[in-house]
Amino acid sequence: MKTLQSTPRRDGFRMPGEFEPHRGCWMIWPQRPDNWRFGAKPAQEAFTEVAKAISRFEPVTMCVDRQQYDNARQMLPENIRVVEMSNNDAWMRDCGPTFVTNGKEIRGVDWSFNAWGGLVDGLYFPWDEDDRVAGKVCDLERADRYRLRDFVLEGGSIHVDGQGTLIVTEECLLSPGRNPQLNREQIESVLREYLNVDRIIWLPKGIYQDETNGHVDNLLQFAGPGHVLLAWTQDRADPQYEICQEALSILEKERDAKGRPFTITKLLLPANVRITKEESRGVDRVEGTLPRQAGDRLAASYANFYIANGGVVFPLFNDPNDEKAKEVLEKAFPGREVVGVYAREILLGGGNIHCITQQQPLVSQG
Amino acid sequence: MKTLQSTPRRDGFRMPGEFEPHRGCWMIWPQRPDNWRFGAKPAQEAFTEVAKAISRFEPVTMCVDRQQYDNARQMLPENIRVVEMSNNDAWMRDCGPTFVTNGKEIRGVDWSFNAWGGLVDGLYFPWDEDDRVAGKVCDLERADRYRLRDFVLEGGSIHVDGQGTLIVTEECLLSPGRNPQLNREQIESVLREYLNVDRIIWLPKGIYQDETNGHVDNLLQFAGPGHVLLAWTQDRADPQYEICQEALSILEKERDAKGRPFTITKLLLPANVRITKEESRGVDRVEGTLPRQAGDRLAASYANFYIANGGVVFPLFNDPNDEKAKEVLEKAFPGREVVGVYAREILLGGGNIHCITQQQPLVSQG
Numbered sequence: 200m201k202t203l204q205s206t207p208r209r210d211g212f213r214m215p216g217e218f219e220p221h222r223g224c225w226m227i228w229p230q231r232p233d234n235w236r237f238g239a240k241p242a243q244e245a246f247t248e249v250a251k252a253i254s255r256f257e258p259v260t261m262c263v264d265r266q267q268y269d270n271a272r273q274m275l276p277e278n279i280r281v282v283e284m285s286n287n288d289a290w291m292r293d294c295g296p297t298f299v300t301n302g303k304e305i306r307g308v309d310w311s312f313n314a315w316g317g318l319v320d321g322l323y324f325p326w327d328e329d330d331r332v333a334g335k336v337c338d339l340e341r342a343d344r345y346r347l348r349d350f351v352l353e354g355g356s357i358h359v360d361g362q363g364t365l366i367v368t369e370e371c372l373l374s375p376g377r378n379p380q381l382n383r384e385q386i387e388s389v390l391r392e393y394l395n396v397d398r399i400i401w402l403p404k405g406i407y408q409d410e411t412n413g414h415v416d417n418l419l420q421f422a423g424p425g426h427v428l429l430a431w432t433q434d435r436a437d438p439q440y441e442i443c444q445e446a447l448s449i450l451e452k453e454r455d456a457k458g459r460p461f462t463i464t465k466l467l468l469p470a471n472v473r474i475t476k477e478e479s480r481g482v483d484r485v486e487g488t489l490p491r492q493a494g495d496r497l498a499a500s501y502a503n504f505y506i507a508n509g510g511v512v513f514p515l516f517n518d519p520n521d522e523k524a525k526e527v528l529e530k531a532f533p534g535r536e537v538v539g540v541y542a543r544e545i546l547l548g549g550g551n552i553h554c555i556t557q558q559q560p561l562v563s564q565g
Numbered sequence: 566m567k568t569l570q571s572t573p574r575r576d577g578f579r580m581p582g583e584f585e586p587h588r589g590c591w592m593i594w595p596q597r598p599d600n601w602r603f604g605a606k607p608a609q610e611a612f613t614e615v616a617k618a619i620s621r622f623e624p625v626t627m628c629v630d631r632q633q634y635d636n637a638r639q640m641l642p643e644n645i646r647v648v649e650m651s652n653n654d655a656w657m658r659d660c661g662p663t664f665v666t667n668g669k670e671i672r673g674v675d676w677s678f679n680a681w682g683g684l685v686d687g688l689y690f691p692w693d694e695d696d697r698v699a700g701k702v703c704d705l706e707r708a709d710r711y712r713l714r715d716f717v718l719e720g721g722s723i724h725v726d727g728q729g730t731l732i733v734t735e736e737c738l739l740s741p742g743r744n745p746q747l748n749r750e751q752i753e754s755v756l757r758e759y760l761n762v763d764r765i766i767w768l769p770k771g772i773y774q775d776e777t778n779g780h781v782d783n784l785l786q787f788a789g790p791g792h793v794l795l796a797w798t799q800d801r802a803d804p805q806y807e808i809c810q811e812a813l814s815i816l817e818k819e820r821d822a823k824g825r826p827f828t829i830t831k832l833l834l835p836a837n838v839r840i841t842k843e844e845s846r847g848v849d850r851v852e853g854t855l856p857r858q859a860g861d862r863l864a865a866s867y868a869n870f871y872i873a874n875g876g877v878v879f880p881l882f883n884d885p886n887d888e889k890a891k892e893v894l895e896k897a898f899p900g901r902e903v904v905g906v907y908a909r910e911i912l913l914g915g916g917n918i919h920c921i922t923q924q925q926p927l928v929s930q931g
Contacts, residue, residue, distance in 0.1 A: 201643045265651045277567045283649050285631045
C-alpha cells in the first residue's frame with residue numbers, strides 16, 4: 200500500500216455515489232460492553248442480520264477483533280468473509296476508508312478519526328485502533344491511500360452524488376471537536392481535493408440529538424443524482440421539525456454540480472425512540488465513554504440505510520412508519536429489492552445501518 | 566470461506582510443486598521474545614530482508630500481530646502487504662494452509678497444528694493462534710478449505726513434485742507428538758487424499774538435531790519433477806553423515822509417481838553452527854518454551870530455500886559453502902535469479918527461509 204502525497208482531484212479520482220456498482224461491503228463486529236448492552240450479544244445478532252441481508256446482494260467482509268474472532272466466525276454464515284482487525288468500536292462508515300476511483304483502480308481516502316470530537320466531545324477514548332482501520336482495509340485490498348493526518352472527518356458526515364455534488368452539515372463539519380483550526384472555506388478546499396467535488400451544500404443540522412454532531416447520513420441519502428430522500432416529521436412540537444424545514448428550504452433552492460434542482464422525497468421518521476431502563480442497565484459504565492441512560496432520546500431515522508447492488512437494506516423500528524418507509528424506498532429505487540432489518544440494537548449503540556457499513560466501488564480490474 | 570467435507574483428491578485438486586507459478590507468498594512477522602533474541606528486533610530485520618528479496622519476484626503478504634502492526638508496517642516497504650493476524654510464532658510454512666488447486670480455483674488444506682509435538686515435545690505452549698492461521702489466510706483470500714481437526718501436520722514436513730510424488734521423513738510423520746493413534750498406512754492414506762499424491766517416499770531422518778523432528782524441507786527440495794537437491798556433508802565424523810548417506814541411498818533406488826528415477830544434486834552443508842553465549846543471553850527464559858542455550862547446535866542447511874516466480878531466495882551463513890550453494894542453485898534453476906539472504910537470525914529461532922514462507926499458487930482466475 201503506497202501512501203500517496205497527491206490528492207484524488209489531481210489524480211483524476213472521485214468518490215462514486217453509493218448507488219453505483221459495488222465490489223462489496225465492509226463492516227466491523229461490535230463488542231465493547233460500555234457501548235453495547237449485555238456484552239454486545241444483542242448487537243452482534245443485529246449486525247449479523249444486516250450482514251446477511253447485504254450479502255444477498257454483494258460480498259461482505261466483517262472485520263473482527265482477535266477476542267471476538269471465533270465467535271464472529273461461527274455466528275456469521277460462511278459466505279461472509281471474516282478478517283482479523285483491531286478496533287475501538289464498530290462504525291465502519293466513520294473510520295473506514297472513503298473509496299475513490301478513476302474507473303480502473305480504487306484508492307482509499309484515510310481521514311483522521313477522533314471518535315466524533317476527540318477530547319472536546321468524543322464518544323470514547325482512546326480511538327487509536329479505529330484510526331488505523333482505513334489504512335488496514337486499503338492494505339488488505341492492495342489499494343493505495345491518501346492519508347490526511349491533520350484533517351478529521353467521518354464517512355457518515357458526507358454524502359455525494361458521484362457527479363460533483365457533496366452535502367454536509369455545519370453542525371458536524373464546523374464542530375469544535377474536529378478541525379477548529381480551519382474555517383469553512385479551508386474545509387471546503389480539502390473536501391474539493393479529496394472527494395473531487397465542485398458543489399458543496401451546507402445544511403445547518405442533522406437529526407436532533409444525534410451524538411455524531413449531526414451526521415448528514417442520518418438526515419438524508421441520495422437515491423441517485425438529483426434525487427434526495429430527506430428524513431421528515433410533521434410534528435411541530437418536536438425540535439426535529441425546525442431542522443427538517445430548514446434542510447428542505449435550502450435543498451429546494453439549491454442546484455447540484457450539474458445545475459439540476461433536487462427532487463426531494465420525504466421519509467417520515469419513526470416516533471421518538473428512548474432507551475429503556477432495562478437497556479441502560481445492560482451497558483458497562485466507563486469514564487470517558489458516553490453513558491447510555493434510561494430515557495435518552497435516540498436519533499432514529501429511516502434515512503440511515505445502505506444501498507447495495509440490486510438492493511436497499513433499511514432499518515425497522517417496529518413503528519407504523521416502517522411500512523411507509525419501505526414504500527417510499529421501493530418507489531425511489533425501482534430496480535432494487537428493499538429489505539428491512541430490525542435495528543433497535545444498532546440504534547442503542549448510537550447509529551444505524553448506514554453507519555456500520557462502507558461500500559467498496561467496483562472497478563473494471565475488480 | 567466454506568469448510569468442505571470432501572477431500573482434494575475426490576474434488577480433483579492437487580498440491581502444485583513450489584517451482585510452479587505463484588500468486589504470491591505469505592509470511593508471519595516474528596515477535597516472541599522467548600524464541601527471538603533481543604525482543605525479536607534482529608529477526609525482524611532478517612525477515613524484512615527475506616520479504617524484500619521475495620517481493621522482487623512476487624507479491625508478499627506479511628501477517629502481523631496487533632502489537633507489532635505499526636512497527637512492521639513501518640519496517641516493511643510499501644509494496645509488501647501487511648495484514649493483522651494473531652499468531653504464536655512466525656512459521657508460515659508450518660501453520661499456514663497447504664494450497665491445492667484444480668487449475669481454476671485454489672483451496673486450502675488446514676491441518677491441525679500443535680507446535681511440532683504438542684504436549685509430547687512441542688516447542689511452545691499454547692499454539693491456538695497458530696492453529697487459526699491457515700483458516701484466516703483462506704478466508705482472507707476467499708478460498709474454501711479442507712479442515713483436518715484430528716490430523717497434525719506442518720507444511721515443512723512435506724515436499725511434492727506436483728505430479729503425484731511426496732517425500733516425507735519417518736522421524737517427523739511417525740513422531741509420538743503428532744498422530745500416534747495412526748500407523749504408517751493410515752497416515753499415507755490421509756496424505757494421498759489431501760495432497761492428491763500417488764507415490765510417498767519415506768526417508769528415515771531429517772537434519773541432525775532439527776527441533777521440528779526432522780522436517781524434510783530442511784533436508785532437501787525439489788528443483789523440478791524428478792530433480793532433488795539434497796543437503797550433504799563429507800565429514801564422516803558428523804552424525805549428519807549417516808543421515809545423508811541413508812537418504813541418498815533410498816532416493817537412488819526410488820522412482821517417482823511417473824516412474825522416473827531421481828536426479829540428485831548434492832548441496833554441501835555449512836560448517837556446524839552453534840548458538841553463542843551472547844545470542845543465548847538475549848532470549849527470554851519461559852517454562853514450556855524450548856530454551857536457546859549457548860553451544861546448542863543449529864540445523865543449518867542450504868536446502869531450506871524458497872522458490873519464487875523467476876527467483877530463488879536461499880540462506881547465507883557467512884560460510885565458505887555459501888558461494889558453492891549459490892552455484893549449485895543457479896545450475897539447478899537456470900531460469901531464475903538466485904538471491905542469498907543472511908539468515909543466522911532466522912536459524913537462531915529454529916528454522917530458515919523455507920520455514921517462514923508459504924506460496925500461494927497462481928490460477929487462471931487469480
